[in-house]
Amino acid sequence: MRAVVFSRYGDESVLELTDRPAPVPADGEVLVDVRAAGVNPVDWKHREGAVRGDRPFPLGMGWDVAGVVRETVPGGPAVGEAVYGMLPLPYGGAYQELCVLPASAVAPKPARLSYAEAAAVPLAALTAWQALEAAGAAAGLRVLVHAGAGGVGHFAVQFAQNLGAHVTATASARNLDFLRGLGVHEPVDRATADLAAAEPFDVVLDTVGGPVQHAAWSLLRPGGALITLPEPVDEAHRLPGVTARRVVVTPDGGALRRIGALVDSGAVHVEVQSVLPLGEAARAHRTSREGGVRGKLVLAL
16 A cells, blocks of 8 residues: 655654555454545644654654555444544554554545535644643633634534634634634734733634743633643643643544534534645645644645
C-alpha cells in the first residue's frame, strides 16, 4: 500500500511516499480503506520530534481518517460501512491507503459530508468538544475562543454557540465575516483588539499558547475556566480563583456520533481550505506550519 512515512525527525523534506505492507488489525481494531486523511498541527510537530513515542523508524503520519471498513470486530461497524475516526496518540498511521484503529474510535461518516470533509473533523472537533466539556461551557456563559477560524477554533465556536453560550472569538481581519457566518456573537480582530477592556469571560479556550495563555488569566472572572491546548498550564502566571487545565484529545467514537448528528442537522459547518493528493503531504505540512489556515487541510487518497 502507498504510505507517507518518515525515518528521522526534521522538516517536511523527511517525508517519504513509499510502499509498505498492509497493517493487520489486532483485537478490538477495524481495518479501514482510507479515502482521505486530515492534516493537523500535531502532525508536523510529530515529524519534528515534539510528539514522540518509543516505536522505531520509519513512523507513520496522521491521526484523522475517513474511509470504508474492510475488516471489523463483533459489535463494530459493518464491512463496507463509510466511517470516520481518530487514531490514538502518539502514533500516526492515517496518511496511507489502509489503517487500523480501535472500533470504539470510529463512527458512521456524516451523510452530508464527502470523505475529504469527514476527514477534516475527528481530531479538531473532538479537541474542541472535550475542551468545552472540561470547561463546563453552558448556556448563558461568556466563552472566548482564540484562533476561532482555525481547525479546532471553528468547531469550538459552533459547539459553544450550539450550547447557548455567548461566543467571542479572535481571528485575522480577513476571517471576521467567516466567524459571523458561524454564529459568533463578537468576532474580534486579533491584531487590534483590547480584550482586557471586555466584560470578563467565564471560559477562555487557548489554542495558541505562549503570550495568549499568559494574557488569558486576567480576562476571566473569578471562578472562570482557562483551557489550554498546545502546551501545559504555565503556573508562573496562575491567578487565584481561576480553574486551569490542559486538554489533550483522546479518540471517542460516541462523541463523533453526536458531532456527526450536529453536522447532518446543519448546525455545524465543516470548513476545508484545501484538499491535496497524498503525494503532496510535505506541501500540506508547510502550509499548516506557516499558520493562517481557515478550517482544515486534507489529503485525498
